[in-house]
Amino acid sequence: MSEAANSNLSNTKIDVPDSFIEELKEILGDRVSTSAAVRDQHGNAEDYFPIAPPDAVCFANSTEEVSAIVKLCARDGVPIIPFGTGTSLEGHVQALRGGITIDLTNMNEVLEVNAEDLDCRVQAGVTRKQLNEYLRDTGLFFPIDPGADASLGGMSATRASGTNAVRYGTMRENVLGLTVVLPDGRIIKTGGRAKKSAAGYDLTRLMIGSEGTFGVITEVQVKLYGIPEAITSAVCQYPSLEDAVNTVILTIQSGIPVARIELLDEVQMDACIKYSNLEGYEEKPTLFFEFHGTEASAQEQAEMVGAISDDFDGSAFAWSSTTEDRNKLWQARHDAYYAALALEPGKKGIATDACVPISNLAECLLETRKDIDESGFLAPIVGHVGDGNFHLVILIDPDDEDEMHRAHELNDRLVHRTIAMGGTCTGEHGVGCGKMDFLIAEHGGDAISVMRTLKMAMDPQNIMNPGKIVRV
Amino acid sequence: MSEAANSNLSNTKIDVPDSFIEELKEILGDRVSTSAAVRDQHGNAEDYFPIAPPDAVCFANSTEEVSAIVKLCARDGVPIIPFGTGTSLEGHVQALRGGITIDLTNMNEVLEVNAEDLDCRVQAGVTRKQLNEYLRDTGLFFPIDPGADASLGGMSATRASGTNAVRYGTMRENVLGLTVVLPDGRIIKTGGRAKKSAAGYDLTRLMIGSEGTFGVITEVQVKLYGIPEAITSAVCQYPSLEDAVNTVILTIQSGIPVARIELLDEVQMDACIKYSNLEGYEEKPTLFFEFHGTEASAQEQAEMVGAISDDFDGSAFAWSSTTEDRNKLWQARHDAYYAALALEPGKKGIATDACVPISNLAECLLETRKDIDESGFLAPIVGHVGDGNFHLVILIDPDDEDEMHRAHELNDRLVHRTIAMGGTCTGEHGVGCGKMDFLIAEHGGDAISVMRTLKMAMDPQNIMNPGKIVRV
Numbered sequence: 032m033s034e035a036a037n038s039n040l041s042n043t044k045i046d047v048p049d050s051f052i053e054e055l056k057e058i059l060g061d062r063v064s065t066s067a068a069v070r071d072q073h074g075n076a077e078d079y080f081p082i083a084p085p086d087a088v089c090f091a092n093s094t095e096e097v098s099a100i101v102k103l104c105a106r107d108g109v110p111i112i113p114f115g116t117g118t119s120l121e122g123h124v125q126a127l128r129g130g131i132t133i134d135l136t137n138m139n140e141v142l143e144v145n146a147e148d149l150d151c152r153v154q155a156g157v158t159r160k161q162l163n164e165y166l167r168d169t170g171l172f173f174p175i176d177p178g179a180d181a182s183l184g185g186m187s188a189t190r191a192s193g194t195n196a197v198r199y200g201t202m203r204e205n206v207l208g209l210t211v212v213l214p215d216g217r218i219i220k221t222g223g224r225a226k227k228s229a230a231g232y233d234l235t236r237l238m239i240g241s242e243g244t245f246g247v248i249t250e251v252q253v254k255l256y257g258i259p260e261a262i263t264s265a266v267c268q269y270p271s272l273e274d275a276v277n278t279v280i281l282t283i284q285s286g287i288p289v290a291r292i293e294l295l296d297e298v299q300m301d302a303c304i305k306y307s308n309l310e311g312y313e314e315k316p317t318l319f320f321e322f323h324g325t326e327a328s329a330q331e332q333a334e335m336v337g338a339i340s341d342d343f344d345g346s347a348f349a350w351s352s353t354t355e356d357r358n359k360l361w362q363a364r365h366d367a368y369y370a371a372l373a374l375e376p377g378k379k380g381i382a383t384d385a386c387v388p389i390s391n392l393a394e395c396l397l398e399t400r401k402d403i404d405e406s407g408f409l410a411p412i413v414g415h416v417g418d419g420n421f422h423l424v425i426l427i428d429p430d431d432e433d434e435m436h437r438a439h440e441l442n443d444r445l446v447h448r449t450i451a452m453g454g455t456c457t458g459e460h461g462v463g464c465g466k467m468d469f470l471i472a473e474h475g476g477d478a479i480s481v482m483r484t485l486k487m488a489m490d491p492q493n494i495m496n497p498g499k500i501v502r503v
Numbered sequence: 504m505s506e507a508a509n510s511n512l513s514n515t516k517i518d519v520p521d522s523f524i525e526e527l528k529e530i531l532g533d534r535v536s537t538s539a540a541v542r543d544q545h546g547n548a549e550d551y552f553p554i555a556p557p558d559a560v561c562f563a564n565s566t567e568e569v570s571a572i573v574k575l576c577a578r579d580g581v582p583i584i585p586f587g588t589g590t591s592l593e594g595h596v597q598a599l600r601g602g603i604t605i606d607l608t609n610m611n612e613v614l615e616v617n618a619e620d621l622d623c624r625v626q627a628g629v630t631r632k633q634l635n636e637y638l639r640d641t642g643l644f645f646p647i648d649p650g651a652d653a654s655l656g657g658m659s660a661t662r663a664s665g666t667n668a669v670r671y672g673t674m675r676e677n678v679l680g681l682t683v684v685l686p687d688g689r690i691i692k693t694g695g696r697a698k699k700s701a702a703g704y705d706l707t708r709l710m711i712g713s714e715g716t717f718g719v720i721t722e723v724q725v726k727l728y729g730i731p732e733a734i735t736s737a738v739c740q741y742p743s744l745e746d747a748v749n750t751v752i753l754t755i756q757s758g759i760p761v762a763r764i765e766l767l768d769e770v771q772m773d774a775c776i777k778y779s780n781l782e783g784y785e786e787k788p789t790l791f792f793e794f795h796g797t798e799a800s801a802q803e804q805a806e807m808v809g810a811i812s813d814d815f816d817g818s819a820f821a822w823s824s825t826t827e828d829r830n831k832l833w834q835a836r837h838d839a840y841y842a843a844l845a846l847e848p849g850k851k852g853i854a855t856d857a858c859v860p861i862s863n864l865a866e867c868l869l870e871t872r873k874d875i876d877e878s879g880f881l882a883p884i885v886g887h888v889g890d891g892n893f894h895l896v897i898l899i900d901p902d903d904e905d906e907m908h909r910a911h912e913l914n915d916r917l918v919h920r921t922i923a924m925g926g927t928c929t930g931e932h933g934v935g936c937g938k939m940d941f942l943i944a945e946h947g948g949d950a951i952s953v954m955r956t957l958k959m960a961m962d963p964q965n966i967m968n969p970g971k972i973v974r975v
Binding site: 145190204213228229232241285325328331388390419454455460470473481482500 | 617619622661662663668672675685689690691692695697700701702703704713752756757758796797856858860862890891892925927929931932934938941942945946947949950951953956957959960961972973
């Protein structure tokens with residue numbers, strides 16, 4: 032590595048001169064903003080991290096514009112933070128070393144839909160709801176649903192998943208290919224439209240989950256699915272958390288292809304009943320189910336799960352058979368985070384993200400529930416439990432140092448419990464700057480050094496979203 | 504990069520001194536072989552490439568032994584070729600720069616089966632048949648089936664797939680984690696047992712398909728599945744290749760979750776009837792189906808496919824309802840390569856490996872069939888057509904230069920046709936030293952330069968299976 036490159040491999044904050052902003056304006060015109068409001072808005076996402084604003088925000092309209100911006104930044108060693116909808120949860124978009132944020136919101140075009148091949152290509156700023164709205168008349172849908180109406184670029188960058196992942200997989204399984212602007216401004220296409228390929232290193236999977244540290248994702252090719260002939264939702268309530276979780280475990284172990292199986296504990300259920308005006312439900316541990324298939328197979332799945340649920344004293348399934356009822360139910364589920372925050376107005380939430388092998392889910396959840404109760408925090412539990420994945424929203428006052436300290440201790444214990452049970456420190460939220468220290472505990476120092484080697488090879492100047500995932 | 508490292512970054516052949524072999528023997532005792540027979544046996548696989556033997560073959564018994572061998576090799580810049588069952592098809596195991604081959608056959612222990620989590624961990628030398636035999640009493644199975652009884656390490660390294668991939672995915676989707684000996688001898692574990700994770704760069708997927716160029720895979724953690732309540736096979740024959748392919752396309756586009764849908768053209772069917780003594784079938788384009796599910800859902804799938812097949816003048820389904828019948832059928836399918844070779848005893852096969860988006864499958868297959876007919880070669884077609892993936896076995900005499908030249912031209916036209924139709928130069932066989940030149944056509948020069956950057960970062964001495972995937 033040259034000395035010049037080495038000297039740029041710094042973690043110190045960069046001062047971006049006015050002349051650089053002027054050069055950006057030559058490319059983007061008035062789509063460069065240095066206003067405090069816009070910079071602050073891009074300086075954090077839906078998390079509790081302190082705002083760390085960039086020096087400027089660029090609103091790019093095309094892959095070529097992103098490339099031109101990145102080339103300028105590479106020339107001068109200016110950090111770059113890609114920004115989708117700002118719904119990440121681990122400090123992914125903080126401009127820790129300053130620099131510029133590239134907002135991809137304007138890149139919101141669906142480029143092609145290949146209905147006969149069940150795939151499509153979109154610009155990175157297209158959101159999942161927008162895509163599904165666009166697909167409405169094709170009989171197809173895109174299943175990955177992290178709750179927030181995130182952009183497909185951001186979802187790729189963070190390896191997002193969510194409620195449907197138990198059946199359809201995560202972004203890892205559903206992205207066929209990407210267009211990426213590399214840290215030196217070159218544009219590559221990864222992957223392709225074939226359903227499988229053994230043609231060289233898996234650059235697509237290298238980018239998915241790399242959180243903007245290897246380049247800027249500008250286009251995403253994803254798999255689509257036919258809208259099932261039958262979609263039915265059901266809600267079931269349980270006398271205890273253990274009963275609810277055991278229903279989940281047996282459902283998964285039986286290989287029943289449920290499309291969604293979501294847990295809300297009694298605290299979260301209380302929050303949702305209040306926030307979303309859910310009628311007819313009690314403050315009890317609750318499972319939300321969704322079944323996809325032909326009429327016959329969806330019916331068969333529901334009957335099999337119903338029988339398991341009965342064994343654990345679940346209430347009779349409350350069915351949501353109309354689309355309207357179903358949408359209300361799932362909107363309530365998606366708003367669970369906001370419902371939790373509404374329990375104590377003025378507080379912020381630390382969203383934790385444990386994921387364990389399904390056989391350890393009951394033990395992990397029950398120990399965590401006990402730990403929450405002992406901690407004195409209000410922390411509803413909600414989870415994509417079919418994948419062994421669950422979240423607490425620990426309600427905290429970020430300005431109360433003692434409270435923050437104790438909340439982090441609660442999260443630390445959860446993470447270490449998760450890892451000890453064969454799980455991961457993050458099922459779907461990613462690492463950002465919030466979970467870097469846990470990576471070593473999970474993967475070991477040598478694996479992290481390989482990650483660092485990759486980062487230094489891909490981005491020798493450390494300009495791509497610096498200070499996230501690994502330290503260099 | 505230091506000058507010393509640079510000087511090793513060579514593609515020239517290494518002379519391995521006797522003293523080095525002696526050092527290997529200090530680690531492995533008599534499990535180091537320099538006999539010509541053993542070296543030749545490891546100098547190619549089931550392909551047409553000329554034998555390129557290593558200087559010695561090491562039979563390792565443990566990850567720690569592999570690490571010790573690799574450390575010695577790293578010290579002296581000696582190339583290393585990992586070797587599973589030797590069933591690869593693109594010159595993956597040729598010792599192009601000499602060096603040593605590490606044969607993992609002895610590492611054939613199933614380390615753990617977590618039945619309740621539907622996963623297991625095996626040493627890299629465990630073969631898929633061995634694993635399924637081991638699992639026999641658990642009610643679980645491992646679905647990935649490339650035909651050959653390959654090792655799970657080799658299948659991971661080449662991103663193998665095969666007949667069941669249309670339903671269960673490839674090794675990419677089914678490997679949860681790996682133990683890898685890095686090019687400097689350090690041992691890392693990638694991934695984990697959680698069903699999903701967003702914890703950093705996807706080192707597992709980086710290794711899958713890297714063909715031994717990033718390290719030696721010594722353990723594999725894979726997903727398992729419950730053996731379906733109902734498994735039924737059916738065979739259907741068609742008046743034309745087009746009718747058969749159109750049945751496939753409509754089946755996939757209808758979202759019917761067939762477990763297997765395999766095409767054999769009339770030439771391949773002729774070969775299989777003779778080789779495997781299949782009774783009651785004609786020399787016609789043929790589809791082999793398998794349906795997995797509950798009794799009701801397997802039945803429903805078969806009825807839906809039957810209706811589609813009728814529309815394309817398919818013969819009535821010939822059912823294989825007993826396990827014995829079914830096994831005979833699938834064994835015949837697996838032996839298709841050997842059946843093809845038996846059509847012209849003494850000839851070798853060039854196995855091609857096209858994979859296109861399903862909507863282009865008919866056009867690609869028909870143009871290819873025409874090209875074969877015009878070429879004068881005998882080249883049966885067989886394919887995992889549910890994924891858009893098919894193979895020719897071009898029967899050639901490797902000593903006939905003109906024939907080899909024309910066979911390569913036929914393959915070149917097939918690859919370029921495939922890429923032009925949005926497909927990939929290899930669906931599942933991998934790159935090896937046979938398909939390196941096609942990677943640029945498929946991915947573009949800048950993407951290949953990223954692959955080269957990764958290779959140089961991961962293996963700066965270029966000792967891990969040098970001369971495969973990318974040139975450095």
